[in-house]
Amino acid sequence: MIPIRPAARAAAVALAVVTSLTACSSTGPAAPKNSPGKPGGSYSVALTEPDHLLPGRTTSSYSLQVLQGLFDPPAALDPKDGSVKPLAAVSWSSDDNIVWTVKFRSGTTFHNGEKVTAASFADAWNAAAYGPNAWDANYYFAQIEGYDALNPSEEGAEPTTRTLSGLKVLDETTLQVTLKAPFGQFPMLLSFPAFAPLSKAATANPDASDTAPIGNGPYQLDGAWERNQKIRLKKFSGYRGSRKPMADHVEFKIYTSRETAFTELQAGNVDVLTTVPAANSPQAKRLFGERFSIRPSGTMDYLGLPVKDPRFADPRLRKAISMAIDRKGITQAIYNGVYKPATSLVGDMIPGHRPDACGRTCAYDPAAAKQLLEAAGGFDGSLELYFSNADTTYEQWMTSVANQLKDNLGIQDVKFRKMAPADLSSLLNDGKNKGPFRQNWVIDYPSIQNYLDGLYYPGNRSGWSDKEFDALVAKGNALQGAEAISAYQQAEDIALRELPYIPLWNWQDQSAWSDRIGNVVIDPYAAGLHLDRVTVND
Template structure:
């Protein structure tokens, strides 16, 4: 979630697409700067306020960046090619892609000295999967046998179980996982932070744990999360995992906007900004040179529509809104031409991406848009647009969209609902919004499926569902290679026809850092900045 993967949403556990992650092509980690390689010292990272720091409670990329240092998940994705590697686990195996046996590293502890065991993982997954807990990453566990018993479909129904039937602790370091259906790339899913282990304190008092998490990773929290100010980490001296932490300390400095963070980077008040504003790309390249990185991204922005609201129930209304938006003009004016206008639901870097999947629906055609709106009966205002205050460009592009809807469709009464990211996430997840909203998706792994399940999970923010769409996603999940891609593409066609989410643009990731640090490795996957690798060259 990311920011909404960034500001994210619930996501999915159903990847069976047998495309190698190495097929993601142009994505490359930022080129590391030559460094002394000496351990020690401290550095700072600019960050937007997270929503939670309990792994199963969040899918926000702001949170995930911090959690990446605090927790070791069973698996990790290599920053060079995205291939899956063991981390807290030492191995996994399955004869049928349904029953998986995971062996975990022995001799490791949480930051409070409690031993990390197979039960630490099982307990964490059960807590996230238990519906009444209301944890955001719940649906990541939907592939595991027994998930439905913890999440009954009937509204108000009581779960018939508190633990997943598909989890069995065989011994202190071995966990057997039984899935509902074959899922060949289950190990890739194990890299997501929700699959990290939790100590007993996490489930005993989740709220207290949220502001002072206790992990098993190379860094531990130094004090408590100071809301809207900072999060401090320090090296965990008893760490026995595979990620050797180089710096002694990391300070996450929380900013309300990327522009402010960029100014602070220029002034030397923060060392790393992984989200340089697109409008500052030319300036950043001039100022930072080899310490500026731009990479193709799987991150997408959408305009989400509450389809259960009668005013948005007709797909023609939704398509009219899409055709009234000048994506090319907005990305040029606000994002310096760095972001790419969307012609698909998925990022350009994703295997199986089709450059014009959206067709006329994503093409700017104000005359046709107005005709379509009138044919559908018009729109009764007010139109409320919801977005976060995490970045000034969100309000800028929402203002442009509002003006275009006024000018092109005659919708005169447009109101803004701007709020903190965590507040917006809560509002949208509860379905309390009364109009369109900024929806963002940051990939967990490079697959069309990750977008489809990530955006259109059961109970998603738009409120949209479609049986044919679900069947095609399931068909893709059960298939291999080109057959899987073809099924996912047909599902994408349905989502683009119905348009509960209007694709807007495909991000490019831009980062910059100070000259006092080195070995900066930033990938385009969930890990982002590899905190453990950064060296301090003072």
């Protein structure tokens, strides 16, 4: 996940494929068998080290998994069908889809006892939208009136205000939100963690709250965040929201690789692994049985290209790289055939997905790739490939890509730039990379638009922009149903023609858990594992 623009109404209301996980399936989760269970106890979750723990400051899925327990944003997505429902809010309404009135629950507090009010939400959104803060989720607020003033486009210009003109606190529990244009999907956007409230302490000192967050959710921090080791949560006794937690404690155990985490799961040292390595699929199926699940996923991997670098400016060169990559061979060798070679920019579970949108550009054709490279003038210098150390398969597939580029395109000087996820994210966001990079996208909600705006937002990591593309996305945002999807598909065609991001493969999510726990619910959105629902059996 990276900053995105909001989605069109119709494109995002479509059904999502996820749910309660109770049985092994190669095509999706089986019918729920979980019993409600009893409250109490503690369990552990395997996790990669987060970058931040302040809503608005992060879009990392590792961070969002922890925030899912610590904060209640205004809305939530139903894990069964992707529909939006109230959470910290009790209602929202609009007569024109421009001016929205959001009413919040009364009588709720932050973990420090401070009352949660409409102003708590306004303060959080203003902080995230304020350009100089440079928070990762900044562009999630671009739909709100006044965003442009907080993020002036002129080079060197500074905002003349620190607050969004489109936010007006009407009373202690009511916030009026004025958007720049009609947008019926606004309630779904409210489910993203960046829209959670901030306490006065967090607003005054966001750096301190980044490592010791003060939330309004069912769990609160239990002790200090032990970097690269663990994050402990405990049930918040003062919680008055709708997600009553079952377990008393949750411990996130930090691992540097999924393989290590899977070994720990087998040994009984951790209870939940939401991302079982694809190569371990047969073993996981055999060992965990009904406590192992393979589910359709909206997660995609891409190879991003820095198009402002003259060496990568020609779309023919970018297409040559794409056609030199054997997606099927890599997914078979490294992901045990679980992942699917990409033929589109979007996951195949998304309404409006076209199974061959990419055409020949995503087909393995070394001879054609070589011809395209020559037509583009070849490639000079060292080719640096950037990826994180969060998973050993990242280096494995990057090695395969490097070898294929050497063999098929004759690019012999290839160097790896492997680093921690947080360091890589910062480097890419700052545009300091000197070559292609692994780009992952985890859907926030089931919409083509979520991918298009998520990958190609202004100032995106590839540096690519196109006015026609932007106009088509905006057109889709203003339409409904099939017309909206058609506009998004036309925008996708432009992105595939220019290819700043090369689609590689569509994930299939695999999870496994110990027999100590039950009622495991995982969805493909920002919520991930629903921490509050898990029950402990002993």
